[in-house]
Each structure stands twice: as structure tokens, then as C-alpha cells.
Amino acid sequence: MKATIKDVARLSGVSISTVSRVMNNPELVVPRKRQRVLEAIRELHYSPNALARGLIHKRTGTLGVLIPDISNLFYPAVLRGMEDAANQSDYNLIICNTDTSTVRRNSILKVLYEKQIDGVIWTSEPLSRNSYEMFDTLDFPVVLAATHSPDYEIPSVRVDDEQAAYDATVYLIKRRHTRIGMISGPPNDPISGYPRIQGFLRALRDHHLQFDESVCVEFGKYHFEDSYEAMKRLHGKYPEMTAVFASSDERALAAISYLHENQIRVPDEISVIGFDDTRMAGMSFPRLTTVAQPLYNIGYLAVDKLLKVINENPIEELRTCVPHQIIERNSVIDCTQRAVIK
Amino acid sequence: MKATIKDVARLSGVSISTVSRVMNNPELVVPRKRQRVLEAIRELHYSPNALARGLIHKRTGTLGVLIPDISNLFYPAVLRGMEDAANQSDYNLIICNTDTSTVRRNSILKVLYEKQIDGVIWTSEPLSRNSYEMFDTLDFPVVLAATHSPDYEIPSVRVDDEQAAYDATVYLIKRRHTRIGMISGPPNDPISGYPRIQGFLRALRDHHLQFDESVCVEFGKYHFEDSYEAMKRLHGKYPEMTAVFASSDERALAAISYLHENQIRVPDEISVIGFDDTRMAGMSFPRLTTVAQPLYNIGYLAVDKLLKVINENPIEELRTCVPHQIIERNSVIDCTQRAVIK
DNA sequence: CTGAAAGCGCTTACAG
DNA sequence: CTGAAAGCGCTTACAG
Structure with missing residues (x-):
């Protein structure tokens, strides 16, 4: 006993x-x-006994983290950041997978509510009206990580996706690529889809590159194989392309795989730039040039912010936008060098 | 309110x-x-209020998971399995990173104990005498995942590392490779080090392949760059090698990177087989042939077993050994074909 | 079938 | 400085 x-x-x-x-x-x-x-x-x-204490203090020192699917390789670094921030303030994290299901989300929130969680981090997914109301009626402190809400006044930590996509594209243009394709996520995805496509198109427009959205963009859903197929379609309809911007590292690796397997050299014939800078980016061949999201920091700052909300400390800004950064590795080459090699 | x-x-x-x-x-x-x-x-x-209920029932419906470092890409699939098993029985998981530190482990266990966690999953790391005693005096139900304890009577779920390494090596030998190198983890690591080296050597011995352990094995610690350097050393001292067994996918990708970057074709000149079958294995070029651990199942079964222990249901076997399996992709070629190509 | 009471393991005014 | 008492939000015998 x-x-x-x-x-x-x-x-x-x-x-x-x-x-x-x-x-x-x-x-x-x-x-x-x-x-x-x-x-x-x-x-x-x-x-x-922390239960007895929690009953009195109305605090449990544990936070809920809702993510779509922990097996996505985007999360390990983010979660590590969250863990470290939580740990530093003697909090623990209960991590739950929603599988983007509303039903699942509801049942998770219900038990977290019963367990008297002090707050929740909502990750990656856009915040629907329905979700918002759920948090509102449950009176949960919430912070959004790697997503944000234009409609509701909810604290968030994320990267400027439109601008990051813009910068990635400009990076290619600066290296004299003029025929650039994109492998995107679903256009209706308000995080990794729509804004990144917009950033891509804006960069082309700003540099007076003629483009037809229907030929230079292809869509791969989340997983590798989808994007592999998307790359195949893209290359089929836009064979003169010399560079591609993939809106995630996984999509970039899929693109590279397709190119390799069809004897198209990367970056000598086609350059590829990714998005995220997950650990895989440094492990591929060629090593992937990519626009890095500060994954660890996004997680760390999100929890930090949630803790401030919980403790009623002031937060500097409601929607914090963390800086992205292009990590140059070996998957992009200057288009003129490319000509030489050829 | x-x-x-x-x-x-x-x-x-x-x-x-x-x-x-x-x-x-x-x-x-x-x-x-x-x-x-x-x-x-x-x-x-x-x-x-689950706290009030927990106080009475002496149950919280939450489990602790201790892993060395969630940012290791080995864990996403394992954790997903754990989550699903927990979820199915209305349990939640508190995931904590130990960083292989005893101090950290102790403080984590202390707070989980205070929070009246129902049991814990101890992952990957060997169970030291000290850890064992900790669990024993705290009277925590424990299950080991992706590790086991030969010394203590603690339930565990894992793969037979020695045999899996043996099988991977035999796979290469069957493809007529006779000069095989290995990139291993630290020899004193009782999970991913020692047994896998032993399995590798036993396979060579059984097939009468002459070998000198000091020339055909090199060590890379955990991370990619270490293994990249290890591959460089291995290739330096064993240039006639035609295949390498890497004791993790990350090590395999590091080996492949080294080979690519030195214009050594994979698998045409040197074949590579990995270990784990993390998601990266399907995303590399060439796609990695590897001996798969059923990562998801290891997580799932470990939680399942822990739940049985907690509910005092009988468990079929104390140490369950889940089957490994070689996943054939494109990084290994028959040594005779290799000769032809050359 | 239902309510009053005791109790789970603590914390915190309130007296003294 | 310290103890008795009330209370946090529940559950569960025990009477009736």
C-alpha cells in the first residue's frame, strides 16, 4: 500500500x-x-497524491496535445520542443491522435476535460468553427501550433506559409530557373495547401515568369506515394521544367525518388527544394535543400504561450510568426551550371 | 465555473x-x-471530475511512457501503436523523454508516481538494476517495449535482435556476397549493439566466410553523421567489400549517402541492408531493403500487455518476441549481377 | 428505489 | 507554532 x-x-x-x-x-x-x-x-x-492536490488547487499540471497523427515525421521535433517546454515548468503532456476526425476529437476532448487538463495545444489542423466552440464552451485555454486562426482570437505559433513558399520559389528563380513546377498539398488545406500555392504563384508573377497554374502545379495528398504519382503527372505535362518546389520534405523526397527512378539526375537536370526541414532532409541523396520551419521552437513556444495563458501572464502577441529559413544543401543547382553539365 | x-x-x-x-x-x-x-x-x-473518481477508485486511466528521445524517427510508429492500444481501452498516455539520463528518469518517475499513473512502459533502453529497483519500490506495473531484461522477471515485447541480424546477413550471403561489412551501434549497447553484432558474426561463421571483426565492423553512435564517418572508415579499411549490413535504417541511409557522395553506386557496386523499417526506408534512393521490426505492433502489444498486468489478467508469455521480416526493396543486388554490371 | 454519512488524500483558514 | 474542522468532487455501503 x-x-x-x-x-x-x-x-x-x-x-x-x-x-x-x-x-x-x-x-x-x-x-x-x-x-x-x-x-x-x-x-x-x-x-x-497529486489527485488530492489537484482536487483542491484545480490544477493538474498536465496539458493535452492534439495532433493529427504522431506517425507523421513532421512531429517528432515539434513534440520534443513541447516536451522540453512543459518539462521545464513541471508540466506533463498527454498526446492524442485525432486522425483529423471530428468524432475522435470530441471524445478526446471529453476525457481530457474530465481529467481536468490545464490547457490544450491544437496542432497543424485548421480550427473549425465547431472546434472553436468546443473549446469555448469547455472553457479550455488553447494555443494553436503550426496553424492559426484568422477568424478567432486564439493564440498561435507558426511560420508564414505564404511568404516561406514565396521565398523558396524566389530562391529557385535567383538561381536562374524559369520553368518551375510545384508539388503541393490539397488546395483546400488552409495550412500546407492554399497559402503555399499562393506564395509560389506570387513569386512567379513578381518575376514575370509566364505560368499556367494548371500545368505547373500538381497535388499530392499527404503520403509519399501520392506525391510520387503527382511528380509523375507533373513531369509528364511539364517536361521542360528545370526545378520543382515541393511543399513538404516528404513530397520532395517523393519527387526525388521519381526522378532518380527515371534516370533524371537531381539536381543536374532537375533541382528540388522542399519544405519543413525534418530530419530526413539531411539523410537523402542528394541532401535536400529546403525551407526550414523551426519545428522544435514552434513546439516549445506554443507550450510556453499556453503556460502564460494558464497563469494569466501577458503574452506579447496573439499570433506569433516564427522565422523560416532556407537551408542550402545539395538538391538545387544554378540553372546555368545545369546547362554546362548537360 | x-x-x-x-x-x-x-x-x-x-x-x-x-x-x-x-x-x-x-x-x-x-x-x-x-x-x-x-x-x-x-x-x-x-x-x-476524474480526479475525484481517481481518488476513490485508485485508478487514473493514464499510463506513462518513457522513451529516450521522441525526436528519434524510430518512435513515431511505435508510439502510434501504443496510442491506439491505450485509446481502445480508454487510457491516455503521458510520454516523457529520458535522454538516457538517470537523474531525468528519477524525476520523471517521481512525478508520474505522484500523479498516480496506473503503469509504465519503459522503451528501448536496457533496464538497469537501479531502474528495476525503482520500479519495484514504487510498485509500478511495468512493461518493456523494444527491449527486455534477461535478469528480471519483467514482461517485454521486442524482436530477436540477434536472429534478425543473423537473417539480414544471411540474406546478403544468399545473394552471393562474401565480403560483407557492418555499421553497428556501440558494442556495449545491449539492444542495438551487441546482439546485432553477434548475429552478424554468427552468420559469417556459419557460412565459413573468413572474417576479421576488426576490419569488417565499424561503429557509429546514434546519429547520422557518426555513421557517415563510420562508413568512411569501413570503406577505407575494407575496400573490397560488396555489401554492408547497417544496424538501423538511419545508419543505412548514412552509408548510402557516403557511397553516393563518393560515386560508388548503390546497389550496383555496394549493396546495403538496413534495420527497423522506419518510414524513411521507403523514401530513400534506392529504396532501402531492410529487416523490419513491427514497430506499430511492438507499441500496441506492449500497452496491451501492460493493461493486462494492471487488470490482473493472465499474460500468455512474459517475454514476447515479435517476428521480424526482411522487406525487399532496391538497395541490395545479387553479387553475381553486380559483376556483370561492372 | 433513495438519501445521509463516511471516506478517498490532501490543503487551508480558524482558533488557540 | 499547531491541531481540529471544513471542504475539494466524487462513490459506496448502510438504513430505511
Whole structure:
């Protein structure tokens, strides 16, 4: 049996109030008694029951994290950042997979609510009206990570997707590519789809590159094989393309695989730039040039912000936009060098 | 303010006992009252406080998962399996990173203990005497995932590392490779180091391949760059090698990167086989042939087993060994074909 | 079938 | 400085 505060009180010959005090306000207890209590605690391997404490303080020191699917390689770094931030403030994380299902989301939120979670991080997915109302009626403090809400006043931490896509495209243009394709996520995805396509198109437009959206963009859903097929279609309809912007590292690797397997050299014939900078980006051949999201920081800052909301500390800005950055590796070549090699 | 059972009792004009009953044993309450209570619950958005319940039942429905580092790409699939198993039985998971630090482990275990976690999954790391004693005195139900303990009677779920390494090596030998190198983890690692080296050597021995361990094995610690360097050293001292067994997919990708970057064709000149079958394995070029661990299942079964221990259901076997399997992709070629190509 | 009471393991005014 | 008491939000014998 686990020892309780009563056992400690009995063994040290004081009341449970006193035991409680030596744990929470030791200076209120005379040293002699304090010692006796401390000894009893040690002897009994006593440690306080967080449920009882939580009941009184209305705090549990645990946060809920909702992500679409932990097996997506985008999350390991993000979650590590969240964990570290939580850990630093003595919080724990309960991580749950929603599989983008509303039903699942509801049932998760219900049990987290019962477990008296102090707040939740909502990751990646756009925040529907329905989700918003759920958080609102449950009165959950929420922070959005790697997503944001233009419609509701909810704190968020993410990258400027439109601008990042713009910069990635400009990076290619600066290297004299003029015929650039894109492998995108679903156009109705308000995070990794729509804004990145817009950024891509804006860059082309700004540089007076003629383009026809229907020939230079192809869509791969989330997984590798989809994007592999998308690359095949893209290459089929736009064979003169010299570079491609893929809106995730996974899509970029799929594109590279397709090219390799069809004897098209990367980057000598076609350059590829990715998005995210997951760990895989450094492990491919050629190593992937990509626009990095500060994944770890996104996670870290999101939890940090949530903790501020919970503790009613002021937060500097509602929607924080963390900087992206192009990581140059070996999958992009200057288009003129390309000509030489050829 | 959150509604409590008292609010529901007041609104529906019954005692809290009755409210409690409609939640837990509705058949004990007359339909008329039951309806009234149900309505009040809905009206107040009432949902029971799991802390109060946990205090009484001495159960929280949450499990602790200790892993070395969630940002390792080995874990996403394992954790997904754990999550699904937990979810299916209405349990939640608190995931914590130990960074292989004893201090960190102790502090994590302390708070999980206070939070009255129902049990813990200990992942990947070998179970030291010290850890064992910790679990023992805390009286935590524990299951080991992707590791096991020869010394203590603790349930575990993992692959037979020695045999899997043996099979991977035999796979190369069957394809007529006779000069095979290995990129291994640290030899003192009782999971991904020692047994896999032993399996590798046993395969060579069984097939009468002459070998000198000091020339055909090199060590890369955990990360990519280490293994890249290890591959460089291995190739330097064993240039006639035609195939390499890497004891993780990450090591295999590092080996492939090294070979590519030095214009050594894979698999045409040197074949590479990996270990784990993480998602990256399908995304590399060439796609990686590897010995798969059933990562998802390891996670799923470990939680399943832990739940059985917690509920005092019998478990079929203390140490379950899940089957490994070689996934053939494109990074290994028959050594005779290799000669032809050359 | 239902309510009052005790209790789960704590914390925190309130007296003294 | 310290103890008795009330209370956090529930569940569960025990009477009736």
C-alpha cells in the first residue's frame, strides 16, 4: 500500500496539518518537528497524491496535445520542443491522435476535460468553427501550433506559409530557373495547401515568369506515394521544367525518388527544394535543400504561450510568426551550371 | 465555473447519490428521475471530475511512457501503436523523454508516481538494476517495449535482435556476397549493439566466410553523421567489400549517402541492408531493403500487455518476441549481377 | 428505489 | 507554532 499523509503523521507524532506544512511551508514548522516529519517521509517512501492536490488547487499540471497523427515525421521535433517546454515548468503532456476526425476529437476532448487538463495545444489542423466552440464552451485555454486562426482570437505559433513558399520559389528563380513546377498539398488545406500555392504563384508573377497554374502545379495528398504519382503527372505535362518546389520534405523526397527512378539526375537536370526541414532532409541523396520551419521552437513556444495563458501572464502577441529559413544543401543547382553539365 | 455533481443534484431535485447512480448504475434509478437528472446534466454541461473518481477508485486511466528521445524517427510508429492500444481501452498516455539520463528518469518517475499513473512502459533502453529497483519500490506495473531484461522477471515485447541480424546477413550471403561489412551501434549497447553484432558474426561463421571483426565492423553512435564517418572508415579499411549490413535504417541511409557522395553506386557496386523499417526506408534512393521490426505492433502489444498486468489478467508469455521480416526493396543486388554490371 | 454519512488524500483558514 | 474542522468532487455501503 502507498503511504498517505496520515501514515506520516502517525509515525512522526504530529497532525496531518503539520505534515502538510512541512511539504508546502516548511518555515512554519519548528525545526525539530520538521526533522521528524522529513524522516518519516523518507522512511515510508511517502510522496503526496497529486489527485488530492489537484482536487483542491484545480490544477493538474498536465496539458493535452492534439495532433493529427504522431506517425507523421513532421512531429517528432515539434513534440520534443513541447516536451522540453512543459518539462521545464513541471508540466506533463498527454498526446492524442485525432486522425483529423471530428468524432475522435470530441471524445478526446471529453476525457481530457474530465481529467481536468490545464490547457490544450491544437496542432497543424485548421480550427473549425465547431472546434472553436468546443473549446469555448469547455472553457479550455488553447494555443494553436503550426496553424492559426484568422477568424478567432486564439493564440498561435507558426511560420508564414505564404511568404516561406514565396521565398523558396524566389530562391529557385535567383538561381536562374524559369520553368518551375510545384508539388503541393490539397488546395483546400488552409495550412500546407492554399497559402503555399499562393506564395509560389506570387513569386512567379513578381518575376514575370509566364505560368499556367494548371500545368505547373500538381497535388499530392499527404503520403509519399501520392506525391510520387503527382511528380509523375507533373513531369509528364511539364517536361521542360528545370526545378520543382515541393511543399513538404516528404513530397520532395517523393519527387526525388521519381526522378532518380527515371534516370533524371537531381539536381543536374532537375533541382528540388522542399519544405519543413525534418530530419530526413539531411539523410537523402542528394541532401535536400529546403525551407526550414523551426519545428522544435514552434513546439516549445506554443507550450510556453499556453503556460502564460494558464497563469494569466501577458503574452506579447496573439499570433506569433516564427522565422523560416532556407537551408542550402545539395538538391538545387544554378540553372546555368545545369546547362554546362548537360 | 465547472458544474459539479451538487449543481446537477440541485437542479434535478435529487441527492448527489442519485446523480452518481444515474451515471454509474442507471438501472437502479426510476426512469422518471433518471430523465430529470440526465436533462440537468445536459443543461449544465456537466461531466464528472476524474480526479475525484481517481481518488476513490485508485485508478487514473493514464499510463506513462518513457522513451529516450521522441525526436528519434524510430518512435513515431511505435508510439502510434501504443496510442491506439491505450485509446481502445480508454487510457491516455503521458510520454516523457529520458535522454538516457538517470537523474531525468528519477524525476520523471517521481512525478508520474505522484500523479498516480496506473503503469509504465519503459522503451528501448536496457533496464538497469537501479531502474528495476525503482520500479519495484514504487510498485509500478511495468512493461518493456523494444527491449527486455534477461535478469528480471519483467514482461517485454521486442524482436530477436540477434536472429534478425543473423537473417539480414544471411540474406546478403544468399545473394552471393562474401565480403560483407557492418555499421553497428556501440558494442556495449545491449539492444542495438551487441546482439546485432553477434548475429552478424554468427552468420559469417556459419557460412565459413573468413572474417576479421576488426576490419569488417565499424561503429557509429546514434546519429547520422557518426555513421557517415563510420562508413568512411569501413570503406577505407575494407575496400573490397560488396555489401554492408547497417544496424538501423538511419545508419543505412548514412552509408548510402557516403557511397553516393563518393560515386560508388548503390546497389550496383555496394549493396546495403538496413534495420527497423522506419518510414524513411521507403523514401530513400534506392529504396532501402531492410529487416523490419513491427514497430506499430511492438507499441500496441506492449500497452496491451501492460493493461493486462494492471487488470490482473493472465499474460500468455512474459517475454514476447515479435517476428521480424526482411522487406525487399532496391538497395541490395545479387553479387553475381553486380559483376556483370561492372 | 433513495438519501445521509463516511471516506478517498490532501490543503487551508480558524482558533488557540 | 499547531491541531481540529471544513471542504475539494466524487462513490459506496448502510438504513430505511
